[in-house]
Amino acid sequence: WNDIAALNETSSLMFDLVLNHCSSQSRWFRDYLVGTAPFDRFFIEVDPDADVTAVTRPRSLPLLNPFETNRGTRHLWTTFSDDQIDLNFAAADVLIEMIDILLSYVDRGARIIRLDAIAYLWKTIGTSCIHLPETHAVVRLMRDVLDVVAPSTGLLTETNVPHEENVSYFGDGDEAHMVYNFSLAPLLLDAFLSQDAGPINAWLANLEPAKPGTAYFNFTASHDGVGVRPLEGLVAPDRFQRLVEAVRARGGHVSTKRNADGSDSPYELNIAYFSALGPPNNDLDSVPPELHVRRFVSSQAVMLALRGIPGVYFHSLVGTPNDY
Numbered sequence: 001w002n003d004i005a006a007l008n009e010t011s012s013l014m015f016d017l018v019l020n021h022c023s024s025q026s027r028w029f030r031d032y033l034v035g036t037a038p039f040d041r042f043f044i045e046v047d048p049d050a051d052v053t054a055v056t057r058p059r060s061l062p063l064l065n066p067f068e069t070n071r072g073t074r075h076l077w078t079t080f081s082d083d084q085i086d087l088n089f090a091a092a093d094v095l096i097e098m099i100d101i102l103l104s105y106v107d108r109g110a111r112i113i114r115l116d117a118i119a120y121l122w123k124t125i126g127t128s129c130i131h132l133p134e135t136h137a138v139v140r141l142m143r144d145v146l147d148v149v150a151p152s153t154g155l156l157t158e159t160n161v162p163h164e165e166n167v168s169y170f171g172d173g174d175e176a177h178m179v180y181n182f183s184l185a186p187l188l189l190d191a192f193l194s195q196d197a198g199p200i201n202a203w204l205a206n207l208e209p210a211k212p213g214t215a216y217f218n219f220t221a222s223h224d225g226v227g228v229r230p231l232e233g234l235v236a237p238d239r240f241q242r243l244v245e246a247v248r249a250r251g252g253h254v255s256t257k258r259n260a261d262g263s264d265s266p267y268e269l270n271i272a273y274f275s276a277l278g279p280p281n282n283d284l285d286s287v288p289p290e291l292h293v294r295r296f297v298s299s300q301a302v303m304l305a306l307r308g309i310p311g312v313y314f315h316s317l318v319g320t321p322n323d324y
Helices: 004-008 026-032 094-109 131-149 163-170 185-196 198-205 237-249 289-305
Strands: 013-018 022-023 064-070 074-078 085-086 110-116 153-155 178-180 213-218 254-258 264-270
Touching: 004 013, 013 094, 022 026, 026 064, 074 085, 094 110, 094 131, 110 131, 131 153, 131 163, 163 178, 185 198, 185 237, 185 289, 237 254, 237 264
Parallel strands: 013 110, 110 153, 153 178, 178 213
Antiparallel strands: 022 085, 064 074, 254 264
């Protein structure tokens, strides 16, 4: 924390509040396994025979995973993977703990607090378990807390979903101060690789201004690569498939999500944005190095020019290629 305090002397800081889940290696989870209160209520136990087919899945991995506890085998909710165990916000102790962490981040100098994977926060069997009213209520509560004790600290929601769902986290101006502008990265990549700016121009022409006191957080790259759910309804299926194949041809990987019918479909394009705009199959004749650099810098210029707050990913700042 001394290092963080030193950084805060010269920079404004954004803290990442990972609140949907915690590590399977954490003290919280170890205490849950041995039944220590209040941690015995911190996680979501589900009957393995429960019907969870309605749940929106961001991964092609099991939603429920078995763990051995001092009370026998328990199947727990794991939205992302079996090493990231979802927290039970229906337990008041969890909510209070997260508010305490929120306030501790403010005390440590947070200018912006990023709410990681917030869309999946609340679970109700029989629903999609994404964007539930209780989830929005938690965001409003955190906004209310900040408005009272730290009105200069902003909330940023991270929701890798289609645009209309994404902007719902502005609420009525009473939820997030900023939302990640998730559709920008895949639309911009599609425009360069297809040499057709039609879809991104159409999207920008209809992009509603952010409400007073709020802003879009514009970015092209992150640790997750390029999310593609935000392309839903914006490009035709065949064009989307060409984008996926173009990324694979540039050394990218594709992570998938599980659909309600049991099929899998692309969820994120795992590729450095610099490599994504480079030559396919290392064909330098098709995209020589000078053109590659110009194309990449142009993509960043578009992001920087748009209305909102720009977020430059470190690996875009220095032009990191794919690193396996």
